[in-house]
Amino acid sequence: MTPKPTLAVVGATGAVGSAMLQMLTHHADVWGEIRLVSSPRSAGRKAPVRGVECEILALDEDAFEGVDLALFLVPEPVAARWAPVAVAKGAVVVDTSAAFRADPDVPLVVPETNPHAARVRPRGIVASPGCTxxxxxxxxxxxxxxxxxxxxxxxxxxxxxxxxxxxxxxxxxxxxxxxxxxxxxxxxxxxxxxxxxxxxxxxxxxxxxxxxxxxxxxxxxxxxxxxxxxxxxxxxxxxxxxxxxxxxxxxxxxxxxxxxxxxxxxxxxxxxxxxxxxxxxxxxxxxxxxxxxxxxxxxxxxxxxxxxxxxxxxxxxxxxxxxxxxxxxxxxLRKGAALNALQIAESIVTAL
Structure with missing residues (x-):
């Protein structure tokens, strides 16, 4: 049996991250390990995911080892710095910030409207539009x-x-x-x-x-x-x-x-x-x-x-x-950020 993919949630302690953790509890169980990542000041804290208390890891290169897909729920400068690092480690990135939305090599996706766009991702990144x-x-x-x-x-x-x-x-x-x-x-x-x-x-x-x-x-x-x-x-x-x-x-x-x-x-x-x-x-x-x-x-x-x-x-x-x-x-915070990103992520892993 093929193991379920590993998911990293980057920005797990923010407002959108909190919404994401709630959604992961109620959505289809398509993930194996769910790794919570945040700024170093939040490292060591714990947050509940699917009824389990998970320790929050500091955002660094090691956090992306073995990750199949990384959800970035962080401000634009953080995404611009760390999303390419996650891709280099082998992960597909779904980013909710504005860092890559205008990049022609990064598809901008709303699953109800243009789901096909997520299939071609030259930079290994898929962007989610802004909340408005x-x-x-x-x-x-x-x-x-x-x-x-x-x-x-x-x-x-x-x-x-x-x-x-x-x-x-x-x-x-x-x-x-x-x-x-x-x-x-x-x-x-x-x-x-x-x-x-x-x-x-x-x-x-x-x-x-x-x-x-x-x-x-x-x-x-x-x-x-x-x-x-x-x-x-x-x-x-x-x-x-x-x-x-x-x-x-x-x-x-x-x-x-x-x-x-x-x-x-x-x-x-x-x-x-x-x-x-x-x-x-x-x-x-x-x-x-x-x-x-x-x-x-x-x-x-x-x-x-x-x-x-x-x-x-x-x-x-x-x-x-x-x-x-x-x-x-x-x-x-939901369809305007966390939900759309999760829908993109689920569509990617189910197509793998």
């Missing part, structure tokens, strides 16, 4: 397969756990909420929220509690942010539409976990509304939750801790029979 792209791409990709996507305009409402490597954003928002709790007049005068929070903004460019911030990432070209450019570029790569017109605005909102995206999509062919509902209701990885009159539509508070992309408010756009408006929500 993953929140919308499964639903949009399903519609594209039927009607041919021509143009996309999105506004992403990004949760705090999508900033500062996850935990830093969450801790900053919770600290800010503590500072403004009980301030009944806060938010009624210019600058009063900013004064109450002071310098406690964490990884955000301003106060997030009782506020929204129309900026995420670093400065890009023509006034866009790096996050907005990534949504455009990643959507084009995953759908195989290099010339797709994409306009994206990313807004950070005071939500702990769960990205939401308002989507305006225009297609090459007319889109019967009933057929659009049927496609979304039957597509893998999508839950259609769309009865506004009954109060049925997705919100971050409802979808946190779940795996699918939830879709609601599906409607005709501006009397255009080729355009739809819809609202999508997804847990940015």
């Amino acid at each position: 792209t993953l929140a919308l791409i499964v639903a949009v990709g399903a519609l594209h397969a039927e009607f041919g996507l021509a143009e996309l305009v999105v506004t992403a409402q990004q949760a705090a756990s999508g900033a500062g490597a996850g935990q830093a954003g969450v801790e900053a928002l919770r600290a800010q909420l503590g500072l403004v709790a009980g301030g009944g007049d806060l938010g009624t005068h210019p600058g009063d929220v900013r004064r109450a929070i002071g310098e406690n903004t964490g990884p955000f460019p301003g106060p997030l509690a009782l506020n929204v911030l129309p900026w995420s990432g670093t400065p890009g070209a023509d006034g866009a942010s790096s996050e907005e450019e990534r949504v455009r570029d990643e959507t084009r790569r995953v759908l195989g539409l290099p010339g797709l017109r994409v306009a994206a605005t990313c807004v950070r909102v005071p939500v702990i976990t769960g990205h939401s995206v308002s989507v305006h999509a225009r297609f090459e062919h007319p889109v019967p509304l009933g057929r659009a509902h049927e496609i979304l209701a039957t597509s893998p990885g999508v839950v259609l939750y769309d009865d506004p009159a009954a109060g049925d539509f997705p919100t971050p508070a409802d979808v946190v801790g779940t795996d699918p992309t939830w879709v609601g408010r599906v409607r005709r756009s501006m009397d255009d029979d080729r355009a739809l408006d819809l609202f999508v929500c997804a847990d940015n």
